[in-house]
Amino acid sequence: MKHLLLFFFFLLLSCTGFPGETLQICKFKDDKKAALSLTFDDGTRDHLHYALPLLERYGFKGTFYIIIRRVPERVKDPSARTGHLTWDELRRFLKAGHEIGNHSLTHRRQLTRETNMEDVRREINAPIPIFREKLGIDVETFCYPGASSTREIEALVLEHHLGASRWRFPCGGSSFTLEKWSAFLDRTIAKGNDEAAMIHSIVPEAKGWMPFASLDQFDSFLREVKRREADLWVDTYSAVIRYKRLRENSVLTILSENADTMQCELRSNVPARLIRPLTVKYSGSGLLRVEQNGRPVPFRKSGDGVLFEIRPGAFLLKKQSVPDTK
DSSP states (O other), rough: OOOHHHHHHHEEOOTTTTTTTTEEEEEEEGGOOEEEEEEESSSSSSSSIIIHHHHHHHHHHHEEEEOGGGSSSSSSOOOOSBOOOOHHHHHHHHTTTOEEEOOSSOOOOOOGGOHHHHHHHHHTTTTTHHHHHSOOOOOOEEEEGGGOHHHHHHHHTTTTTTOOOOOOOEEEEEEEEOOHHHHHHHHHHHHHHHEEEEEESSSSSGOOSSOOOEEEEEEEEHHHHTTTTTTEEOOOHHHHHHHHHHHEEEEEEEEOOOOEEEEEEEEEEEEEGGOOEEEEEEEEOOEEEEETTTTEOOEEETTTEEEEEOOOOOEEEOOOOOOOOO
16 A cells, blocks of 8 residues: 555656656557557457457457467368468467467366366466467467456466466457447446456357357448547557556656756656556646657647657656746
8 A cells, every 4th residue: 555655756856847748658658548459269260350450450459368288280171261370370460469368278178177286387387488488579468268267377377477367358259249348348448447358259150169140240340449449559468568567666756856857757666577668647738749769759639638659767758948028
């Protein structure tokens, strides 16, 4: 509790020389009200033929959870909609900016039903070097088979992953409707939450788990997300985790200021692999320039303030001088 109080104390800083001016770390990237991750389980081929082009059309990045033992080296018919993605095909997802995540070695059963913890550890950790060998990546997030876990299992996952999938809104299947999905998105934005969608098969003919009723329904599903893009940050599961972790372990301080400059610092206590830019909001008037490491940082007007992206370290704000009215 003490740590949280200190964090929120530094999160919003009033500039003593200019009443009404503040610096604030935004809760989510681009000062969006909420965050959403589109996650796809099992690595089925319809993700390549249907999900990938539609995600590109709408400008979204997704997280695709892969079961190692189900990945073939090659397929007889690359145009086939059934079956699982090859390693070469998974590289296409990475090249397009999507995340590949760990969905266990075999997905033979829920991890809570394994007979001993060594088998659990093997299901979680054995895929890590294989992803590194086949795709050249260190997987960052884990998806529990059957959405089942315990605190002990979660602790094992977090030894080598940034995070693991918690509850995700189930998408597709006979009970899914666009009305339910729209209501969920509106609640997410109203509450300022970060949430995730759990997606399996895209179309019935792919013969996967919980497909959407049709490709049109999946298209409409994405369109509902796009309609809320002004308020909703849509990104990979790992990107949201990294931003939250960095935000929760960072403070803003004003080192010095005068009539037209403000020396500031973003201090962060996280491992180097988590370092990414955070969105900072400056509420005030007359901002002319933002610099970090001697280089200009782009900024943009948003509502009653100005937004810019800053990495941990010192940065400088240059403001329009306030005329002396005396």
